[in-house]
Amino acid sequence: MTKLPGLRDAVTNYKVVKFNYEGDLVTAEAHLLGENKAGDKILSAWVLSSSKGSKGWKRYSLPRMRDVEMTEVTYERTRDGYDAQDATMARIDTAAAPKP
Numbered sequence: 419m420t421k422l423p424g425l426r427d428a429v430t431n432y433k434v435v436k437f438n439y440e441g442d443l444v445t446a447e448a449h450l451l452g453e454n455k456a457g458d459k460i461l462s463a464w465v466l467s468s469s470k471g472s473k474g475w476k477r478y479s480l481p482r483m484r485d486v487e488m489t490e491v492t493y494e495r496t497r498d499g500y501d502a503q504d505a506t507m508a509r510i511d512t513a514a515a516p517k518p
Contacts, residue, residue, distance in 0.1 A: 421480060424488045425451055425461060429512045434466065434491040438484040443469040446476070447493040449500055449514045452507035459511075462504065464497040475499060 428435050428448040435448050446463035454460050459480040465472050475497070495517045502513040 421483065421486050422451075422459070424486065425480070426512045428488050429514050432492045432494075432496075432514060432517065434489045434493060435461075435463070436485075436487040436489060437478075439478055440482055441469075442472065444472070444476075444478075447497065449496060450502065450504060450507075451480075451511040451513075452504060453509045453511070454506065455508045457508070460507065464493075464500075 425435065425448060427433070429451055433448060434445060436445050444465060445467045446465045448461060448463050450462040452460055452462070461478045461480060461483070463476060463478065465474060465476050496514055500516065502516055504510065
């Protein structure tokens with residue numbers, strides 16, 4: 419499975435993903451895929467854990483993501499601060515339906 423279709427599935431089905439981002443091993447809830455105003459494909463995710471200690475909302479450039487693993491672990495609800503219409507994106511590709 420290539421990165422983009424797998425991430426679309428993760429966003430649509432409230433799945434947790436794991437990946438390496440420039441040396442940071444990240445486990446996160448995939449919430450939204452889009453393109454920023456510079457045209458970069460972006461994953462907006464709630465970070466559960468990372469080897470560099472990050473937590474909470476983060477945005478990741480898809481071309482910089484390596485060793486992407488779509489897990490079968492799901493999350494129960496979208497996180498506080500989630501905006502399915504994220505105005506910082508020039509285009510939304512896939513967004514999780516808000517799930518309080």
